[in-house]
Amino acid sequence: MLKLNHLPGCPWGVLFFVSFCASCVEPFIPEPNETQRLLVVEGHISDSPEPYIIRLSRAQPLNSEGSNPESGAKVSVQSSENSVYDFQENAPGIYQSDPACFIGQPATSYQLRIETADGAQYQSEKVILKLTPPIDSVHFEREKRFTDITGEELDGIKILVDTHDTEGKTRFYRYEWIATYQIKVPFPSQWELGSDGSLTLVEFYHICYDSDTSQTILTTNTLQLNEDQVTAFELNYVNTISYRLRTVYSILVRQYALDESGHSYWSQLNKNSENLGTLFDPTPYPIIGNLTSVTNPDEVVLGYFDASTVSEKRLYITREELDKLALMYPTNPCVLEADTVKGGYDEMLLRLSWGQRIITIPGFGSGALIMGPPECSDCRLLGDAEVPDFWEN
Numbered sequence: 001m002l003k004l005n006h007l008p009g010c011p012w013g014v015l016f017f018v019s020f021c022a023s024c025v026e027p028f029i030p031e032p033n034e035t036q037r038l039l040v041v042e043g044h045i046s047d048s049p050e051p052y053i054i055r056l057s058r059a060q061p062l063n064s065e066g067s068n069p070e071s072g073a074k075v076s077v078q079s080s081e082n083s084v085y086d087f088q089e090n091a092p093g094i095y096q097s098d099p100a101c102f103i104g105q106p107a108t109s110y111q112l113r114i115e116t117a118d119g120a121q122y123q124s125e126k127v128i129l130k131l132t133p134p135i136d137s138v139h140f141e142r143e144k145r146f147t148d149i150t151g152e153e154l155d156g157i158k159i160l161v162d163t164h165d166t167e168g169k170t171r172f173y174r175y176e177w178i179a180t181y182q183i184k185v186p187f188p189s190q191w192e193l194g195s196d197g198s199l200t201l202v203e204f205y206h207i208c209y210d211s212d213t214s215q216t217i218l219t220t221n222t223l224q225l226n227e228d229q230v231t232a233f234e235l236n237y238v239n240t241i242s243y244r245l246r247t248v249y250s251i252l253v254r255q256y257a258l259d260e261s262g263h264s265y266w267s268q269l270n271k272n273s274e275n276l277g278t279l280f281d282p283t284p285y286p287i288i289g290n291l292t293s294v295t296n297p298d299e300v301v302l303g304y305f306d307a308s309t310v311s312e313k314r315l316y317i318t319r320e321e322l323d324k325l326a327l328m329y330p331t332n333p334c335v336l337e338a339d340t341v342k343g344g345y346d347e348m349l350l351r352l353s354w355g356q357r358i359i360t361i362p363g364f365g366s367g368a369l370i371m372g373p374p375e376c377s378d379c380r381l382l383g384d385a386e387v388p389d390f391w392e393n
Helices: 261-274 320-323 332-339 343-355
Strands: 039-045 053-058 076-079 083-093 094-096 109-116 119-125 135-142 154-165 172-184 191-194 200-201 207-213 218-221 231-241 248-257 291-293 301-307 311-316 340-342 356-362 370-371
Touching: 039 109, 039 119, 039 320, 053 332, 083 301, 109 172, 135 248, 135 311, 154 172, 154 311, 172 231, 172 261, 218 231, 218 261, 231 248, 248 340, 311 320, 340 343, 343 356, 343 370
Parallel strands: 039 301
Antiparallel strands: 039 053, 053 094, 076 083, 076 109, 083 094, 109 119, 119 291, 135 154, 154 231, 172 207, 172 218, 172 248, 191 200, 248 311, 340 370, 356 370
16 A cells, blocks of 8 residues: 655645656657647746746747646646645646645655646656755856847846856756846936925835846756866846946846756757747747656657756845946936926926926926936836845845
8 A cells, every 4th residue: 555645734636657658858840730739848846945836838839929828737746755746726827836735855756747627647757856056156247248139339247157066966057047126216306296286295216126037048067077067157147228237236046956858958948949938938849858648648748847956046236346347337318318397387287298207396486397207206117116025235
């Protein structure tokens, strides 16, 4: 009799006893009328005490827009100890685990099981939750680059990562990042026009925050090196044209260990999609991963399921640090667009009707006003005024 390890308060999963048919990581060119039927799976589990996400979708033709989520499926993960953990659909095509019930364990193997609403069953290869070495450092270097659109040379920095595995057991790495930056608008004053024509100073929002996430697939390997060491691998490039580097920029880097099959999959996907960045963008040549159909062994399944611990490191970059590198910043458009109102009260009303805002009132009473675009005085139009809980003062 099989013993199911069960956490208190967690629902029992259903075990599926099925044979496994391995698949290679290789490109696949479907017929045009086949593309929409292909199931696409993306999922990763780790040892982090957080919900794990499995995404299910149907592949789409190149000229299509939007996503095609696969809803109503039953999704679970079975461990090598025969414990089964169910995932619940919390948005169309997005299935999430309960961290109170399931936290991945290193050196344990896991297998993803899927049953779609029409009764078709799918499964992944059994993957071992690999140990990921710590990140040694995340750092940056100044570099000027030409833009793809205008060909203009801009100043900026490239974000780099270093890591190593003294035991030489990793060799294959994948990275993700999320960057958060502070926005300080140049004219943080806001006036409100009363019904009687009077002006009252109201609350203004000077400092806000916005975020970016990695949009490309970032993989590397150390096969050609004597040591299992990654040095100055580029994760992102940030130029000085926006608010990103004007005050404080922070980036959280996540590092994942891959096996050779996983590295091959992500690398081919990256080349195939020409850095489109996600599994769900239509790509010219879909790539078969480590999933198969139990119901129909001839059916092609796209995507990949893997498992590893996650190493994280956060870097803060201040304007003072960047000024030491003598970065060149373009003039803020707000400075160029702010203008003195010379036509008195009537012109002020006209500009207010255009959506401009009063920036400052030097010598108000004599009719002198300065007005400009609303995003120059209210940072909420560019980000969130709430300070992130991880933010350093």
